[in-house]
Amino acid sequence: MDDRTARERVLDAAARLYYRRGIQNVGMVDLRAESGVSLKRLYRLFPSKDSVVEQALLRQHETWDAWLAAAIDAADTPRDRLLAVYDMLARWFSHDDFRGCMFINSFGELGSVMPRVAEIVRAHKADFQARVAELARAAGAPAGLAPQLAILAEGAQTTAAISGTTDAARQARQAAEVLIDTALPRPDAA
Template sequence: MPAQADEVIREKVLTVADRLYYRRGIQAVGMDALRAEAGVSLKRLYQLFPSKEHLVEEVLHRRRQLWNGLVEAAVATGGTPRDRLLAIYDMLARWFDEDDFRGCVFINTFGELGATTPRIAALVREHKAEFQARVAQLVAEAGGPPSLAFQLAILAEGAQTTAAIAGTSEAAGHARDAAATLIDSVLAATATD
């Protein structure tokens, strides 16, 4: 089979896996269910992805790119460093309002597999560290200390979990309000030092 056809099938399997894992959970979706939904043979599925763990890793890589794109698009809407930081929470509110929102795929995956699959746990940790580093860059641009970045990232992470459990987007607004208070307080204190 030509490489181009392989890539088309690979993308289809990844799209189906992403949707099913996010909707049902990784452990609830076996390779047979994935094979049937994607319309590929089990043999072909394992040729493309040697194990379920490899498939989960690829899904997480795709989600990481998606998340980073959403963060960057949100940040680009802010005119000031403060606005860029708060835009992250606005993006979260839009995401939480989507019909298929089921929480953070990284948090969900870590909850399911983190204790038993070190490579998956490492990918989740890398993703979360990357987000914290991006928030730290934005905080530095605003003139804030590194500790503020950790606080703002924790607010975003907590909002994701709270929204998934509560089933509403209200957590994003509360997190945004708390973030604005923190940013204003810390930057005012920094300005007087």
């Protein structure tokens, strides 16, 4: 196995284990066992657990962006693109292994003691808000709509993780529809 493959296996294992058990409950020995990469090689690829955590979060950011882009690209109208966010959340919440947002979980677990984790999480959330703002602008909505829609999505993630149901995605989507329909100019109001 070359270094690239080994690195991917470690990051896959880290994402699974960190998401399922929490970052502090997973050591390098656990990553070795889950990935099949020797401890010596693991430390050569990632000099510390902190570096694995950072890379796993950065990789998860890319995964989230791909999910979001696919959902948005499948929608036909500007309004539907805004609502696609909640449809994507509903699909994600229905996965058997759904445990909430890895970024929110990581921030809660390590944000106060690992500044780099807090920085990565803040950047991820800022990127999401910027994406929603872009969609709102494209729909002709006022700037104030985007943070409201982002908060609905964030709240839905936390609520779904705690409740263990997908209801939060549907409820957030319904609230988003009300906000969007109130904010968007009506085509017949000319």
